[in-house]
Amino acid sequence: MPKADELAREQAYLNHARQIREQKRELRLDGTGAKANGHRRGKISNEGTRLSDSLGSPDAPVAIGRVVDSDMSLYIGHASVRADDGRMLVINWKLPAAEPYFKANHQNPLGLRSKRTFKMEGHKLVDFEEVVFKALARQVAALESTVKEPFQGPDGSLLQELDYKRSGEMRDIVRTIQAAQYELITAPMDQVLVIQGGPGTGKTAIAMHRVSWLLYNLRQNLAPHNVLVVGPNRTFTRYIKGVLPSLGDHDVRHVTVADLAPSITVGRAEKLETIRLKGEARMSRLIRRALSLKVSPPTEATVDGLRVGARPLRLTVDAVNLAFRTALDQRGPYAIRRRSLADTLSTLIHHEARDLPAAVRETTAQELTERMWPRVTAAGLLRELFATRERLSSAGEGDFSDEELSLLHRRPRTSVTEEVWSQADLALLDEADHLIQGEPNKYGLIVVDEAQDLSAMQLRSIARRSSSGAITLVGDIAQSTGASARDSWKDVLANLPRKQLHKVEELKYGYRVPRQVYEFAAPLLTTAAPEVAKPAVVRIGPADPGLHHVTREDRARTAVRMAQSHAGKGRFVGIVCADSCRAEVERELNEQEVDWRDADQGELGSSINVVSPHGAKGLEFDSVIVVEPAEIVQADPRGERLLYIALTRTTKYLEVIYADPAVRHLNLPAEPVESPREKVLQEVSKDQALASAATSTPAPVPVATRPIRSRPTPLVESIAQALADELRQKAAETVKETIYAEVVRRAAELLAEPEAEQSSDGS
């Protein structure tokens, strides 16, 4: 059947399924809310909304694709749609029956004849990609007989999907989940599962879809409020927050690891050694001992002078000591054992002063308790511990050297409420709170993103919130930075409970970063993370990285102009800059009256964003401007990893702006600065949206851009670009990876040769 007819047939089916879906939605909303009143109506209409949500968003296409096996065809969508006669018009992607859609391939078609992936614009089916498994197997066999290692390129739907314009909110990938990703999404929940993968391999996407899939398939045992998603910072949490609701899952708690601690004021800066030390697991012993040193058995002085009302207390030290020992021998948190001691003392006092009011007896019991077992809070305990050298020495004896204790020692503020804490203190406060108050809220499933950076103390914080040990960690060792940077997942796993099986799975394909950009960034791994396998990149980008050698004075101006140029083309832009040049970049943005957002403050605007290399983790932009890579490297012991992170945030364009070309492993040409302002002005004038910005006469900006070619006219440039994109795309689909570069180079040579020469063999 001609494709146009097929499209029309599919569209009719989709229209029908959508009509049924919307009828059901109306019924659910009306049927549950109409007849009730007040509070009840509120409750019922919530139920109606929940039922309606289970149909997916009314804006979502009713189906994402379709599979056909020998005797039936199944449409797959975000939610199931059942006709009144019981027929499934569309099945939810999370149902086991949908598995072949994600897993079938030419080697193992899983009983399928074909699979279609729909390309939708709103509710309109504009195209579909069809894989007929038998035909594909034949083609592959034919190819294999001629080529040793056929290129298994990504399918067109995936490439299209990856090409969408980013906006600062992650979106779901249901339509194009790849088989290896599906395996991890659906892997058993009851394990500590580590998903390791290079930048853009889909770890975050997998983590979110895994939550949704498990919530659906284990709904008898796992409710949304039993799931905790932990991210590295607020910006990231906001970036991913929309994914689960778009998959129909509301009420899952998203937090940063800092949110797990008791609420206090954070703002203290600390030395790297102190942060590192505070992250170590032995800090838990220090805190435990500090807490145990708070209690002391009774002596004569303890009971001395105490009164019950107007009478002296007649309890003996032995009697009080017995109560103390009993509380000490109990298991459980400090506050609970304190309560138990106070209760016993209250009973003892009751016996000797029955005639006095209960409140009077209680006051004495509390006072006596306080003398042996003082009331304490996490903040109070740590403030006192860090403030006193003697306490630190007693609590840390045998475990910490004098130098280490000096790192922990600090002057306290006048009161505990005025105390300002560091980020590294947060996990310590949580540990102390746990020892004092007892278990925090527990979760059946915990998912942790960017887990490679977490300290042992932070991991303990997370682990204690797991009710069953079902934890999924996603991250990349090559992107591990910060005070607790790691070179292996073993170090992470060592800090997690062994209640469950521990497993590390690796993702092999990079979906975000274009090949030209990845090839430019990957050499950094030579020393940054030599053990980590590089992902195979599936896409070719629209352009090579732009490398711009400028003077120090001009780097901010160049960065801002580049950012404006990209933003003017409607792109979502991230300027990732070294801390040392942050102020100058911000000043320039403000002077140019550019509308920009500070992504380190939890904000992502839809146009230009500035972000530190640390803050950039997990984020992605259409265009990334990296400013002064050498300083990114120098500023941190894991600077090469930070630079690798910065360079791999782009889905399309990368511009590197540098005054200092000396970055190990990075091919930054140190060509003499030339052609001062034309290059930048040319960029700006190409962009009509920036016409107004270009009218204010900018000062000359010296830039050397590699490769330095003769400058084509904008028309030639855009036609050539489109042609090159097309050729690259074609090559990626047909040429195996190992010879890709060579084929492209040769094709370029052939193109450059005069036509007569090429056709001289008569072809």
Ligand SMILES: Nc1ncnc2c1ncn2[C@@H]1O[C@H](COP(=O)(O)OP(=O)(O)OP(=O)(O)O)[C@@H](O)[C@H]1O
């Ligand atoms: N199967 C897929 N279909 C469509 N898009 C995909 C797929 N897999 C990944 N992507 C896209 O690739 C991009 C990178 O994914 P994601 O952010 O999950 O990667 P990551 O491994 O977490 O990266 P990083 O290590 O940088 O944090 C996202 O835009 C995501 O939507």
